[in-house]
Amino acid sequence: MVTAKDIPGKNCISLILDDQPCLAAETVNHPEEPILLLAHADCRMLRKAVDAVSIEYEPLPPVHTMEESERQSTIIWGTDNAFKSYLVEKGDVEAVWKDAAHIVEGEYFTGAQEQLYIENNGVIAAFDPEDGVTVWGSLQCPYYVHKALMALCGLPEDKIRVVQMETGGAFGGKEEYPSMIAGHAALLSIKSQRPVKIVYDRMEDMVATTKRHPSRTRHRTAVSKDGQILGGEIEFTIDGGAYATLSSVVLSRGTIHAGGPYYWPSVRIRAKAVATNTPPHGAFRGFGAPQSLFAMERHMDHIAQVAGISPVEVRRRNFLKPGQTTTTEQTIREDIDLDHLLGRALELSDYAAKKARFAEENRSGMRKKGMGIAAFLHGAGFTGSGERYLNSLVGVEAGADGGVRVLVSSAEFGQGTNTVLCQIAAEALALPYEGVMIARPDTTVVPNSGPTVASRTAMIVGTLVQSAAQGIKQTLMKTGLLGDNYTPEQFRASCGQFIRTHGALKSYARYEAPGDVYWDDEKYRGEAYAAFAWAVYVAEVSVDLTTYAVTVDDFVALQEVGKVLHPVLAEGQITGGVAQAIGFALYEKVVWQNGRMINNQMTNYIMPTSADLPPIRVFFEQLGNVHGAHGAKGIGELPMDGPAPAIVNGVEDAIGVRFRSIPLLPEDVFEALQPEPPRQQGPSSTRGTT
Amino acid sequence: MRADPAEFRLVSPGDLQVVLSLLASEPTEWLPIAGGTDLMVLYSAGKLPNRKLVNIWNIPELRQIEVFPDTIRIGAACTYTALRGHDDVSREFPLLAAAASWTGGIANQNRGTLGGNIANASPAADSLPALLVYDAEVTLISVRGNRRVAYRDFHQGYKQTALAADELIRDISLPRRFSGYVSHARKVGARNAQAISKVCLAALGIIANGAIRDARLALGSVAPIPLRLHETERSLAGKKIEPSLIGTVRQSVEREIRPIDDIRSTARYRAAVAANLVVEFLEKLATERTRA
Numbered sequence: 001m002v003t004a005k006d007i008p009g010k011n012c013i014s015l016i017l018d019d020q021p022c023l024a025a026e027t028v029n030h031p032e033e034p035i036l037l038l039a040h041a042d043c044r045m046l047r048k049a050v051d052a053v054s055i056e057y058e059p060l061p062p063v064h065t066m067e068e069s070e071r072q073s074t075i076i077w078g079t080d081n082a083f084k085s086y087l088v089e090k091g092d093v094e095a096v097w098k099d100a101a102h103i104v105e106g107e108y109f110t111g112a113q114e115q116l117y118i119e120n121n122g123v124i125a126a127f128d129p130e131d132g133v134t135v136w137g138s139l140q141c142p143y144y145v146h147k148a149l150m151a152l153c154g155l156p157e158d159k160i161r162v163v164q165m166e167t168g169g170a171f172g173g174k175e176e177y178p179s180m181i182a183g184h185a186a187l188l189s190i191k192s193q194r195p196v197k198i199v200y201d202r203m204e205d206m207v208a209t210t211k212r213h214p215s216r217t218r219h220r221t222a223v224s225k226d227g228q229i230l231g232g233e234i235e236f237t238i239d240g241g242a243y244a245t246l247s248s249v250v251l252s253r254g255t256i257h258a259g260g261p262y263y264w265p266s267v268r269i270r271a272k273a274v275a276t277n278t279p280p281h282g283a284f285r286g287f288g289a290p291q292s293l294f295a296m297e298r299h300m301d302h303i304a305q306v307a308g309i310s311p312v313e314v315r316r317r318n319f320l321k322p323g324q325t326t327t328t329e330q331t332i333r334e335d336i337d338l339d340h341l342l343g344r345a346l347e348l349s350d351y352a353a354k355k356a357r358f359a360e361e362n363r364s365g366m367r368k369k370g371m372g373i374a375a376f377l378h379g380a381g382f383t384g385s386g387e388r389y390l391n392s393l394v395g396v397e398a399g400a401d402g403g404v405r406v407l408v409s410s411a412e413f414g415q416g417t418n419t420v421l422c423q424i425a426a427e428a429l430a431l432p433y434e435g436v437m438i439a440r441p442d443t444t445v446v447p448n449s450g451p452t453v454a455s456r457t458a459m460i461v462g463t464l465v466q467s468a469a470q471g472i473k474q475t476l477m478k479t480g481l482l483g484d485n486y487t488p489e490q491f492r493a494s495c496g497q498f499i500r501t502h503g504a505l506k507s508y509a510r511y512e513a514p515g516d517v518y519w520d521d522e523k524y525r526g527e528a529y530a531a532f533a534w535a536v537y538v539a540e541v542s543v544d545l546t547t548y549a550v551t552v553d554d555f556v557a558l559q560e561v562g563k564v565l566h567p568v569l570a571e572g573q574i575t576g577g578v579a580q581a582i583g584f585a586l587y588e589k590v591v592w593q594n595g596r597m598i599n600n601q602m603t604n605y606i607m608p609t610s611a612d613l614p615p616i617r618v619f620f621e622q623l624g625n626v627h628g629a630h631g632a633k634g635i636g637e638l639p640m641d642g643p644a645p646a647i648v649n650g651v652e653d654a655i656g657v658r659f660r661s662i663p664l665l666p667e668d669v670f671e672a673l674q675p676e677p678p679r680q681q682g683p684s685s686t687r688g689t690t
Numbered sequence: 691m692r693a694d695p696a697e698f699r700l701v702s703p704g705d706l707q708v709v710l711s712l713l714a715s716e717p718t719e720w721l722p723i724a725g726g727t728d729l730m731v732l733y734s735a736g737k738l739p740n741r742k743l744v745n746i747w748n749i750p751e752l753r754q755i756e757v758f759p760d761t762i763r764i765g766a767a768c769t770y771t772a773l774r775g776h777d778d779v780s781r782e783f784p785l786l787a788a789a790a791s792w793t794g795g796i797a798n799q800n801r802g803t804l805g806g807n808i809a810n811a812s813p814a815a816d817s818l819p820a821l822l823v824y825d826a827e828v829t830l831i832s833v834r835g836n837r838r839v840a841y842r843d844f845h846q847g848y849k850q851t852a853l854a855a856d857e858l859i860r861d862i863s864l865p866r867r868f869s870g871y872v873s874h875a876r877k878v879g880a881r882n883a884q885a886i887s888k889v890c891l892a893a894l895g896i897i898a899n900g901a902i903r904d905a906r907l908a909l910g911s912v913a914p915i916p917l918r919l920h921e922t923e924r925s926l927a928g929k930k931i932e933p934s935l936i937g938t939v940r941q942s943v944e945r946e947i948r949p950i951d952d953i954r955s956t957a958r959y960r961a962a963v964a965a966n967l968v969v970e971f972l973e974k975l976a977t978e979r980t981r982a
Contacts, residue, residue, distance in 0.1 A: 044694040047736065201692065203735070366970075546966045547878045548959070587881060591953060603886060604953050611882035666878075666888075667959045674958075 002037040002187045009154030013179050013245075014147055019077075020243035020280065022152055022183045028057070029076060029242035031596040032208040032279045034180075039188040039196050062277045064595050066216060066239050069274040076242070077275035083240045084248035084273045086255045088524045090327055091266025096231035100222035102306045108219075108295035109661040110644070112239075112590040113212035113583070114597075115173030115284055116607055117413075121209055122199035123178065125185035132159025133186045139178035140170040140411045141451035142441045148179035149186055164441040167413035171580070172283030174413070175453055176245055177209045206600035210282025211590060213238040213250055213273075217258065217295030227307035227314045231266035234258045236292050240273040241280035247273035250281075252383045254288025256528045257641075259327035260296035261338055261377045262318040267327050278595040283453060285580065286640035289378055294662060297374040297645030301652060311649065312351075315342060315375050330527045335623055341560060342375060342536045348619060349538035349556040355653070362654065366545045369553070372650025374642040375536045379529030380634030381456040384519040387511060387530070393447040394464035396425055397506040398472055400499040402492025404429060406438040406465055407506075408449040410457045415636055416569035417457050423565060424462045424630070428469035431488050447508065455634025458565055459531065462632060464509040471507030531633045535559035537578075537642035540614070541650035548666040548673070550586050550651055552614045552643075559638060560621040563631035567620075570635055574618045577639025583608050585644035589663045692736030702745035706752070706831075710858065712744050714833040717855035722746045724767045725801030727794065728810045746858065752805070755779065760866055766805025766859040770817075771796075773804065783864055785820035785892040788875040792816045795884050805859040808841075811849045811915070816877060818845075818916035819892035819908035824864045831860040838863075848914035871896045871904075872978045874971040878963055880954065887911045888955040891967040895975040902926045902975070911955075912947040912964050919946050922968070931976040939972065940965040 004011050004025035011025060012018040024035045038049050061074045068074070069081045077083065097103065123137030132155050139145055142162040149160045162182070167174065181198055188196040200208070221232035236258050240247035255271040304314035319338040325331050346352065351371055358369040381387050395407035406425050412418040422436040429436070439445050449461050476482035481494035498505050519526040540554040557574050564570045587606045591599040599605045622631075648659050657672045700723070703709055712720050721740035723729050724747050732738040746752060752767035757778050764773070770790035773779050780787040793802055793816050807815045808828065826841035830853060841862070844852050853859065871894040879885030890910040896903045905926040907919040922942040929935050949960035 044696065047692060047694065546970055547963055549878070599953050606880040606885065609881055609883045665880075666963075667956050670959050670962060 002191050003035070006187060006191055007152060008190065010151045012151060013176075013183060014151040015144065015176055015179065015245055016248060017244040018151070020245060022180065022187070030277050030279045031594065033242070034184065037184050037188050039192055039194075041194075062595060064276055064278065064592070066214070066237055066274050066276065069239075069276050070237070076277060077244075081275045082272050083244045083275060084251055086252065086269070086271040086524050088255060088267065088269040088271075088327055090264060090325075090329055091231060093231050093233060093266045093268045096222040096266055099224075100230055101225035102223040102303075104219070104221045104223055104299070104303045104306050106219045106295070106299045106302050107660060108217045108298055110212075110215045110291045110294050110584075111588075111661075111663055112214045112281065113284060113588050114206055114590065114605060115169070115171040115211070116602075117170055117173055118168030120200040120202055120205035121174065121177055121181050122197075123182045123185045124195060124197045125182060125189040126195040127186065127189040127193065132161070133189065134161040134163070135182045135186060136163045136165050137178055137182055138167045138174060139164050139182075140167065140172075140174045140413055141178075141453065142409045142411065142443050142446075143448045144176065144451055145179050145182045146443045148183060152183045153186055153190065160443070162443045164411045167411060170411075170413040170452075171285045172287065172453065173210060175283035175451065177282065202602065203600050206605065207597050208279055210245070210280060210284070212284035212286075212584075213240065213247065213281040213288065213291065215239070215254065215291035217292055219295060219299045221299065221303060223303055223307055225307070227303065227309045227317050229262060229264055229303070229318050231264060234267065234269045234292075236269065236271040236295075238273050238288065238291065239276050239278070239281060241276060241278045243280045245280040246282050247280075249383065250283065250288040252288070253379070254292040255524070256328055256379065256383060257289040257377070258292035258296060260293060260300070261320050261375050261534060262296075262300075263320050263324045264327050269327060276595070278592065285577065286378075286637045287454065289637065290581065290584065290640045290644065293374075293376050293641045294644045294648075297376065297642070298648060298660065301649045302658065311373055312342065312346065315373070319375070326528065328525050328528045330529075334532070336534055336560065338375060338534060338536070341534060341558060341621060342373075344619075344621070345373070345536035345538050345556055345558040348558060348617065349540065349554065351538055354540060358654070367542050368545065368654040369540070369542045370650040370652070370654030372539045372541065372646045372648065372653055373536065374646035374649065376641045377532045377534050378455065378634070378638040378641055380454070380459045380531045380533060381529055382454050384526070384528055385521060387456070387460060388513045390450040390511065392450040392460065392464060392511040393508055394449045394461060394468050395447050395506055395508045396465065396468040396472055397504070398495040398499075400496045402435070402488075402495040404431065404436045404469070404472070406436060407446045408438070408461055408465065409441050409443070409446050409452075410449050410461050411441050411452040413452070415457075415573060416566060417452065419569060420458050420565050421462060421465050424465050425469040427630070428466045429473055429491065430486070431491060435488060455533075455636040455638065457634075457636075458632045459634050460511065462565070464511060466630075468507045468509040471509065472505060475505065475507065531562065533559060533561040533633045533635060533638045535638055535642055537646045539643065539646040539650045541647055541654060543651060543654045543669060545673075548670040550647070550664060550666070550669065551612070552582055552586070552647055555614045555616045555643070556619070557616060557639060557642070558619040558621065559635070560623055561635045561638065562633035563622060564620050565630065565632050570620070571618045573635050574639045575616045577637070578616045578643050579608065579613055581640045581643035582613060582647065584640070585647045585662050586664055587612070589665060691734050693733045693738065698733075698741055698743060700743045700745065702748060704745075704748045706749050709744050709746055709749065710831065710833045710856070713856045713858065716742070720744050722858055724752075724803045724806050725769060727798045727802040728806060752860065761863045762866060764804055764862045764864070766808075766861055767803045768805075770799035770802050770804070774799070782866055782869045783820070783824060785823065785873050785875045785894070786817060786864075789817040789820045789877075789890075789892065792877045792879075792890075804862060808844065808859055808862070809851070809853060811845060811851050813848065813913060813915055813917075814887045814890075814911040815916065816887055816890055816910060819890060819910045820875070821862065821864075822908035822916055822918045823892050823894050823906040824868060827863045829860040829863070830854070830857045832857040836860065842918060845915035868894055871906075872975050874974050876967050876970070878967070886954065889960050889963045889967065891964070891971065893968070893971040895971065897975060901928050901930050903928075905975075907968060907971070909947060909964050909967075912949045912960050914948070917947060919943060919968075921946050931972050936969055936972065939968055943968050
């Protein structure tokens with residue numbers, strides 16, 4: 001039995017701010033907060049042990065919504081319930097209102113979303129007085145867990161070992177939570193002197209672990225009479241849950257993406273992450289961008305209506321062009337042509353013909369169809385100065401038999417990391433792909449190449465793998481063991497010779513910030529990302545007026561992501577991301593009751609199945625990019641950003657209702673189509689229907 | 691898994707009489723288990739109240755589909771897969787075959803049984819409205835003998851049935867007199883597969899001399915039990931399908947059902963969709979008649 005008193009080090013899950021305790025000592029701030037850990041040699045006994053524990057709570061006034069949190073009548077975190085706020089200011093916003101032909105306002109909401117990776121969070125921890133703590137687990141950032149365990153266990157770097165085991169999906173859901181569950185297993189192992197295994201069941205995982213941050217975005221935009229954005233104010237607020245965890249970083253990405261792929265002569269963005277008494281919200285594919293981009297892309301359709309131009313035209317007139325600056329005043333140096341990208345997406349989706357045909361056909365029948373578009377961007381790698389702080393290190397080693405091994409802490413969880421990094425190393429060494437292996441991420445074996453997040457692996461880590469691999473080649477060439485043009489056999493022979501003479505053959509590469517990258521953390525201004533991926537998505541939707549259900553009938557995803565390193569994997573990433581985003585838009589609703597998810601089962605939390613998904617047609621444009629390995633930019637998160645607004649824009653095209661919130665469920669469509677508002681409803685019956 | 695298998699007893703006599711004797715010996719203790727698609731979910735969540743389970747999956751007489759001149763008799767432990775794959779069932783009772791195809795995924799359909807669906811008595815069960823409109827009759831068996839119960843009288847309240855604690859459902863009989871009817875089945879779930887119904891409809895109708903001769907309507911998920919809409923049916927009899935009727939029917943459906951707000955949907959939505967589905971059926975009925 002372990003309580004906070006048994007913690008040898010600091011009682012926190014060390015991440016950005018060390019505010020989240022590993023075990024609550026005096027206060028719990030959300031319904032799922034851990035207080036007491038129990039372990040038993042027979043796990044079936046644990047249910048009985050849990051039943052024998054009673055916890056008496058002294059209730060304090062809770063805060064369950066962003067609005068309650070902002071009101072600050074109850075303070076549950078810091079002095080003002082705010083984990084973090086940002087202010088972005090470009091140009092003189094106050095000057096634009098008087099010249100505006102239209103001032104367009106809108107408020108938009110997105111809900112929480114569960115990652116629903118294949119296997120739940122799970123770890124095994126073993127403690128040994130000599131070696132310290134070893135943890136094996138399903139996780140995406142071995143060094144995050146390593147850092148958290150050092151603080152919690154009060155052990156030095158070399159007494160903590162973290163090994164990432166095969167991980168069946170993560171989507172950000174195994175970015176910060178594994179530090180919590182690993183901490184629990186480690187504490188039990190230290191006290192019991194036995195290996196301890198903790199694997200959540202699905203209901204536990206869904207109720208207790210992190211989800212996508214719910215958000216609210218308010219836009220107030222000054223628009224010229226021909227539909228050009230003159231400037232505007234954006235207020236972006238996310239619900240961080242009970243502890244700070246990654247909210248500041250999620251907020252940052254959402255803030256920087258809030259203006260979309262458009263040119264804002266002036267803008268003021270106020271962003272805030274607020275505290276509520278729910279389990280902390282956390283990383284999830286897209287990381288704040290899907291939230292603020294949903295608002296931006298819905299708002300663009302609204303602007304189009306007010307200005308009396310089409311959704312296509314409003315985007316054309318406002319697209320960022322090379323040489324212009326983003327909301328953070330980052331100059332677009334890439335030779336991007338969004339107009340062309342949009343034109344091609346419209347062509348691939350047969351947009352104009354379909355839109356006209358649907359307008360005609362919608363006059364009768366119970367199935368109304370519509371077309372929706374979304375244009376967006378996604379910054380690859382850590383925000384602003386993040387990559388500089390990460391200071392990632394990557395290794396490549398060759399054995400005496402010429403076998404090459406990539407050493408990174410970047411984890412494979414289904415996205416193709418291992419394949420792509422080996423491909424890059426093989427290419428750099430002019431070896432066949434089969435000649436390169438990748439080490440299991442184990443903190444005693446691999447250096448810290450940073451977390452496996454932020455669409456950074458192919459672009460940032462890939463570039464380092466490339467230069468570390470080149471280092472091996474250069475070493476062999478410098479010692480005269482290898483010539484300019486060599487065969488794989490000559491490479492193998494030279495490795496053997498080198499190792500017989502010098503011992504080992506390893507090469508490391510450390511991240512170096514490109515010289516032209518400028519970022520001001522104070523003013524939130526400058527080069528936010530080393531590169532952006534760009535995309536235009538088109539959704540063809542139908543609304544069934546018998547059931548009020550929205551279905552996506554066809555989906556075109558066109559993107560510019562630099563060099564596509566592995567076409568099959570890249571297409572898989574985009575397809576999966578679009579599917580997950582369709583869930584975000586139309587199906588997946590977390591039902592909250594007093595800060596707790598009450599539909600924490602896959603029968604009641606509705607993820608779309610293959611029977612619900614349209615053909616997802618994926619296309620790439622390639623421009624190339626100066627920073628990434630072979631010109632690759634990040635793609636993992638991009639497809640999460642665009643589908644939701646494209647779909648809801650399509651719904652508006654079909655039935656003329658302006659929806660501002662997702663998930664958009666059939667019940668919402670039904671209510672919006674009713675002449676009278678819902679009757680006052682009492683608390684819902686507890687009678688189930690299963 | 692939240693249950694401790696050591697706390698459970700499972701016996702598998704493979705013989706109907708032995709099963710019935712067990713049920714008779716300790717009527718509230720023993721729970722029959724066939725495919726387990728409902729019970730194993732409860733077990734896994736640690737919510738299965740019974741500790742003694744008797745397997746009825748391996749009893750051959752419960753797994754037969756027998757075709758007689760006037761009826762089809764379906765053994766209670768017949769799976770959804772068996773129902774879907776049976777030619778006479780598919781041809782003459784398409785509403786039941788459709789419902790079988792909606793239930794869970796393929797794995798559930800291979801294990802889930804019609805008798806289990808009836809005994810579990812969920813108002814959201816997909817196959818039960820079909821049984822209502824087909825005038826099914828269930829045979830209940832115990833050591834005390836057999837008795838036949840009209841299916842319309844089987845469900846008595848939320849999860850309350852006519853089944854006594856020592857009884858098993860032996861079979862379900864369907865009269866073979868609906869092949870001339872137009873049938874319409876529609877399930878409205880939160881997604882297109884593997885979803886529990888928010889509303890589901892099974893409907894049969896037949897037109898004579900331009901008017902409805904007989905309409906049979908049943909809905910799932912709109913009341914504490916699977917619900918046959920007797921009043922609405924009566925109001926349709928003898929009527930021509932025309933716009934004025936649609937409005938009346940809509941009101942009648944909403945009067946007859948008792949939907950609730952729950953984790954899956956709202957009462958308002960269920961009521962509107964239930965009415966829409968009935969209207970959709972009437973429109974289909976009108977079209978089929980025109981075509982004929």
